[in-house]
Amino acid sequence: MTKEAILDLQGLSKSYDDSIAVDNIDLSILPGEFLTFLGPSGSGKTTTLNLIAGFVEPTAGSMLLNGAPLEKMPAHERNLGVVFQHYALFPHMTVTDNVAYPLKQRKFTAAKRAEAVRDVLKMVRLEKYASRYPAQLSGGQQQRVALARAIVYRPPILLMDEPLGALDKKLREWLQMELRRIHRELGSTFIYVTHDQEEALTLSDRIAVFNEGRIEQIGTGKELYDEPNTLFVGKFIGESSVFEGSMTDGRFHAGGKEYWGSGTVRDGPAALLVRPEKLSISDEAGSTLPEDLTNWVIGEIEDIVFVGSGMKYTVNTAIGGAVAHVPAERAVDTHIGDHVRVAWHPQDAKLLPA
Amino acid sequence: MANAPDTTQFSALSTQAIKSGSAKPNSQRKKSRGNGTRNLLLILLPSFIVLGIFYFYPMLTILVGAFTDPQVGLQNFQWFFGEQVNVDVLWRTLIISFWVTVICVLFAFPFSFFLTIVTPRTRGLLFLIVLVPFWTSMVVRTFAWVILLQDSGPIGEFMKLFGVQSLGLIRTPTAVLIGMAQVLLPFVVLPIYATMSKIDTRLLTAARSLGARPSKAFVSIYLPLSLPGVASGALLCFVMALGFYITPAMLGGSREAFLSTLIQGQVQGLAQWGHGAVIGFVLLFVTLVILGITGYVGKKTGGSVQDMVGGSKA
Ligand SMILES: Nc1ncnc2c1ncn2[C@@H]1O[C@H](COP(=O)(O)OP(=O)(O)OP(=O)(O)O)[C@@H](O)[C@H]1O
Numbered sequence: 268m269t270k271e272a273i274l275d276l277q278g279l280s281k282s283y284d285d286s287i288a289v290d291n292i293d294l295s296i297l298p299g300e301f302l303t304f305l306g307p308s309g310s311g312k313t314t315t316l317n318l319i320a321g322f323v324e325p326t327a328g329s330m331l332l333n334g335a336p337l338e339k340m341p342a343h344e345r346n347l348g349v350v351f352q353h354y355a356l357f358p359h360m361t362v363t364d365n366v367a368y369p370l371k372q373r374k375f376t377a378a379k380r381a382e383a384v385r386d387v388l389k390m391v392r393l394e395k396y397a398s399r400y401p402a403q404l405s406g407g408q409q410q411r412v413a414l415a416r417a418i419v420y421r422p423p424i425l426l427m428d429e430p431l432g433a434l435d436k437k438l439r440e441w442l443q444m445e446l447r448r449i450h451r452e453l454g455s456t457f458i459y460v461t462h463d464q465e466e467a468l469t470l471s472d473r474i475a476v477f478n479e480g481r482i483e484q485i486g487t488g489k490e491l492y493d494e495p496n497t498l499f500v501g502k503f504i505g506e507s508s509v510f511e512g513s514m515t516d517g518r519f520h521a522g523g524k525e526y527w528g529s530g531t532v533r534d535g536p537a538a539l540l541v542r543p544e545k546l547s548i549s550d551e552a553g554s555t556l557p558e559d560l561t562n563w564v565i566g567e568i569e570d571i572v573f574v575g576s577g578m579k580y581t582v583n584t585a586i587g588g589a590v591a592h593v594p595a596e597r598a599v600d601t602h603i604g605d606h607v608r609v610a611w612h613p614q615d616a617k618l619l620p621a
Numbered sequence: 622m623a624n625a626p627d628t629t630q631f632s633a634l635s636t637q638a639i640k641s642g643s644a645k646p647n648s649q650r651k652k653s654r655g656n657g658t659r660n661l662l663l664i665l666l667p668s669f670i671v672l673g674i675f676y677f678y679p680m681l682t683i684l685v686g687a688f689t690d691p692q693v694g695l696q697n698f699q700w701f702f703g704e705q706v707n708v709d710v711l712w713r714t715l716i717i718s719f720w721v722t723v724i725c726v727l728f729a730f731p732f733s734f735f736l737t738i739v740t741p742r743t744r745g746l747l748f749l750i751v752l753v754p755f756w757t758s759m760v761v762r763t764f765a766w767v768i769l770l771q772d773s774g775p776i777g778e779f780m781k782l783f784g785v786q787s788l789g790l791i792r793t794p795t796a797v798l799i800g801m802a803q804v805l806l807p808f809v810v811l812p813i814y815a816t817m818s819k820i821d822t823r824l825l826t827a828a829r830s831l832g833a834r835p836s837k838a839f840v841s842i843y844l845p846l847s848l849p850g851v852a853s854g855a856l857l858c859f860v861m862a863l864g865f866y867i868t869p870a871m872l873g874g875s876r877e878a879f880l881s882t883l884i885q886g887q888v889q890g891l892a893q894w895g896h897g898a899v900i901g902f903v904l905l906f907v908t909l910v911i912l913g914i915t916g917y918v919g920k921k922t923g924g925s926v927q928d929m930v931g932g933s934k935a
């Protein structure tokens with residue numbers, strides 16, 4: 268994997284006086300992939316991006332761009348594209364001049380500049396706004412200008428730090444689709460930062476989950492959803508029920524009962540993670556459930572929400588909160604405050620260290 | 622004023638509103654807002670009166686005087702433009718004011734930039750250094766420069782150590798430039814700093830990511846965005862410099878006379894009020910022309926910049 272990587276981060280670290288922002292990150296980024304840094308606030312996503320862009324100097328580690336060391340190269344020589352959350356458009360220049368700016372730095376002729384600007388504005392669907400100033404554009408339009416400016420010189424890698432963070436939901440979803448299309452059309456490598464897991468799942472080929480300056484796990488959205496390595500990843504990607512207990516002699520117990528799940532965990536505190544659509548709800552006796560649902564727990568319904576495709580139950584149990592998505596045809600007649608049995612197949616549960 | 626009928630109408634309305642409960646809260650509110658504007662004008666009235674008596678009336682007297690003193694006609698203007706000395710002084714006033722402005726901008730620009738990058742504590746201290754002279758009397762400050770710049774002053778004595786006998790600084794255009802630039806510096810620093818402090822420096826980071834060397838990023842992004850501040854600082858400085866009196870009179874020789882010096886000579890020395898008035902008229906005219914030109918140019922080129930500076934924080 269390392270061999271074909273376009274960008275290779277090795278033992279990359281950045282510490283400030285009182286804190287470690289990025290802690291020994293190893294990461295191989297493949298050419299043409301859409302990779303997302305996903306993590307909670309302060310987990311080091313922006314810092315990692317700034318290290319790659321050259322705005323921040325690493326305290327340790329190295330970066331290789333197509334095999335060549337990157338960390339000593341000044342930002343303006345790296346030839347990477349960067350899109351900022353705050354757009355960073357030059358207010359005194361028109362859209363055209365903003366987009367032509369990187370081309371001027373690269374000594375393109377006026378004719379070539381005009382052609383490239385026209386093409387890229389077409390790609391982001393802003394041809395009509397070429398002579399406007401940034402202040403005369405909406406937030407979504409400004410961000411598309413910023414995107415055009417960052418891709419007009421065809422950088423091999425495009426870095427984006429929460430570019431849609433300041434936009435409303437509708438616009439964000441539309442621009443997500445636009446980004447996917449532009450990624451396909453350009454074929455270049457995109458590195459994207461977000462703390463919105465839905466956005467990460469929508470956009471990415473692979474997701475790197477950040478936590479406290481480290482990469483907790485990296486993989487496709489499906490891998491992270493189905494096979495989280497840690498409880499943090501499991502909780503961060505998608506919804507889940509977490510039942511807390513402990514491992515003793517290789518067996519998992521919670522609330523005085525033994526449960527089974529996939530994965531091996533050393534003795535000590537542990538948790539069982541089950542996705543909402545894998546849970547079934549029934550009366551306390553479990554009369555409506557198939558026989559083989561051997562893993563179950565009794566709890567009290569805290570909330571029932573109709574979510575279109577079915578019902579979403581929130582259940583408080585002695586070993587943790589459960590969230591169950593039950594398709595409409597299997598929904599049961601229960602009410603808030605009722606005691607119910609929450610059950611699942613052992614193979615749908617993931618055993619993780621807590 | 623015609624206030625009374627309105628007031629009655631208003632009270633009639635409110636009683637009506639009270640009678641019919643909340644029947645017409647809207648029209649009532651509208652009415653009281655109209656009253657609010659009138660009250661505001663009433664509050665401003667005293668200052669209008671003061672301005673009128675102590676500012677517009679004297680100015681009007683001068684403007685009229687230029688055409689009427691000692692008799693009605695254009696003889697005062699013929700006198701001003703007829704004598705080469707007067708035109709020379711006008712020209713010199715413009716030239717020296719121009720160079721004072723250039724010097725002030727050259728100092729104020731880097732100084733203001735420095736103000737934006739230091740810690741708030743240092744910034745406060747640096748501001749104090751610029752502003753302290755600003756709070757002392759103009760006469761005291763100018764005398765200080767006389768003492769500093771004369772041949773027997775500290776600078777002169779210091780240079781004598783190197784065998785320079787007489788610097789000949791005092792009573793030269795250089796002395797006038799130094800003295801005036803020091804007085805006017807704060808007026809240039811303040812608008813430039815105000816503009817610079819609003820510039821989003823993250824734009825420079827963006828420029829670097831797009832391939833611009835740091836120096837190129839500064840010239841192509843920071844400099845144009847700071848220009849509105851430079852322009853207003855320079856304009857303020859130039860217009861104020863045109864009217865200087867004490868500094869050129871005390872630091873300059875007879876050949877550094879400003880228009881104001883000329884006015885003083887005509888009015889106090891020769892009791893030629895008409896001549897004084899016509900010089901004042903010319904000074905005002907030049908100032909208005911300059912304001913007009915900058916306003917026009919500003920609208921043509923800077924209008925968009927102004928728009929954008931507000932928008933950059935979006
Ligand atoms: N210039 C700095 N000086 C000191 N500490 C910093 C600096 N920049 C970042 N940090 C710290 O490094 C850590 C990581 O910050 P970073 O901006 O990379 O987080 P992030 O994952 O981008 O978070 P968010 O989602 O909120 O943008 C934080 O704890 C932050 O306080």
Ligand SMILES: [Mg+2]
Pocket residue numbers: 312313314428
């Ligand atoms: Mg961030």
